[in-house]
Structure formats: C-alpha cells, structure tokens
Amino acid sequence: MLPSEPELQLLFARLNYQYFNGEVPDCRIRYNERFSNSAGRISYGRTPLIVELSPKHFRKYPEALEETMLHEMVHAWCYARFRDTGHGARFKKKLRECGITSIYHELGNVRPLNESSKRYLLRCDHCAFEVLRKKRPGKPTSCARCNKRRFDPRYPLTIYEIVEMREVGSTVEGRAAHGSR
Numbered sequence: 001m002l003p004s005e006p007e008l009q010l011l012f013a014r015l016n017y018q019y020f021n022g023e024v025p026d027c028r029i030r031y032n033e034r035f036s037n038s039a040g041r042i043s044y045g046r047t048p049l050i051v052e053l054s055p056k057h058f059r060k061y062p063e064a065l066e067e068t069m070l071h072e073m074v075h076a077w078c079y080a081r082f083r084d085t086g087h088g089a090r091f092k093k094k095l096r097e098c099g100i101t102s103i104y105h106e107l108g109n110v111r112p113l114n115e116s117s118k119r120y121l122l123r124c125d126h127c128a129f130e131v132l133r134k135k136r137p138g139k140p141t142s143c144a145r146c147n148k149r150r151f152d153p154r155y156p157l158t159i160y161e162i163v164e165m166r167e168v169g170s171t172v173e174g175r176a177a178h179g180s181r
C-alpha cells in the first residue's frame with residue numbers, strides 16, 4: 001500500500017535529516033492522480049516548493065518511491081543553494097552522496113505524453129484548483145472555481161514554474177531522463 005501524504009511528509013523530513021542536514025527547503029509532498037506518464041515532478045517559484053508523485057506509478061513500483069523522492073529533494077536542495085535546476089555536476093555530486101549512482105531510473109514502459117510543454121502551474125491555495133499553462137500569465141489571475149464571475153483578489157492563483165517533468169519510460173541510458181527545463 002502507498003504511504004499516505006502525511007507519511008510522505010514524514011519520509012521527506014527523515015531523508016532531509018539523514019542526507020541533507022535539514023537543508024532542503026520546505027516542500028509540500030503530494031500525489032497527483034492525473035500523472036499517468038510521469039513519476040514525479042517538482043515545481044519551483046514559491047515556498048513551499050511542490051513535489052508531486054504519481055500514485056499510479058508507485059503502486060506498480062513501490063520500491064522506487066524513496067529514490068524518486070530523494071531525486072526531487074536533490075533538485076530542491078540545488079535550487080535553494082545555487083538556483084541550479086539542472087542535472088549537472090552539483091546535482092550528480094549530491095545525488096551520489098545520497099547513495100544514488102544514476103539519474104536514470106526504471107520508470108516503466110508507458111510512452112511519455114507531451115505534458116512537458118506546459119511550464120506553468122497555477123494553483124489556488126484556497127480550493128487546490130490547478131491549471132497548467134504554456135506561458136506565464138501577464139497579469140494576476142484569480143481562481144475561477146472560488147469566484148466564477150470576476151477577478152477576485154481573495155483567491156489568487158499562485159504561479160509555479162515547472163522545471164522538471166519526470167517522464168515515465170524515458171530510461172534509456174544516455175538520454176535525458178526528464179522532460180522540460
């Protein structure tokens with residue numbers, strides 16, 4: 001059985017203590033049932049950062065969960081320290097310190113969809129409504145679910161930039177294991 005979201009949050013805290021001296025910034029860990037083609041995703045831009053995991057994927061590959069979590073945590077750590085969002089030298093060095101030797105994972109055989117062209121996640125902190133956008137909205141937007149009729153500053157949509165989309169299936173060595181940057 002999959003850990004609950006509060007249990008994921010505890011796992012995050014434990015790994016943060018164990019491998020990072022508690023230096024990983026605050027992250028909200030949650031499942032996203034809509035992920036059918038990605039194992040995990042991290043979105044930057046606001047605190048807490050958002051780490052989303054695919055329940056579909058980890059029901060099938062429960063043993064991959066901790067490693068995927070660590071991978072996303074290394075991203076959060078690199079971002080907090082260096083504003084580095086890539087899979088470069090700093091990322092790999094820290095990942096090795098966490099006992100992971102490859103950035104490539106066995107993520108199954110599902111063909112990746114083209115979800116990665118959407119770079120921005122707009123989220124209402126009031127009702128958790130979310131929508132993906134290709135472009136950063138030019139003006140403030142508010143939640144269409146909390147107030148259908150007009151712009152309402154009480155329900156702002158927070159903009160998160162999606163820097164990584166871990167695609168299920170792109171596991172061939174030598175190819176990028178992830179989607180958008």
Ligand SMILES: [Zn+2]
Nearest residue numbers: 124127143146
């Ligand atoms: Zn809302």
Ligand SMILES: [Zn+2]
Nearest residue numbers: 071075164178
């Ligand atoms: Zn990554």
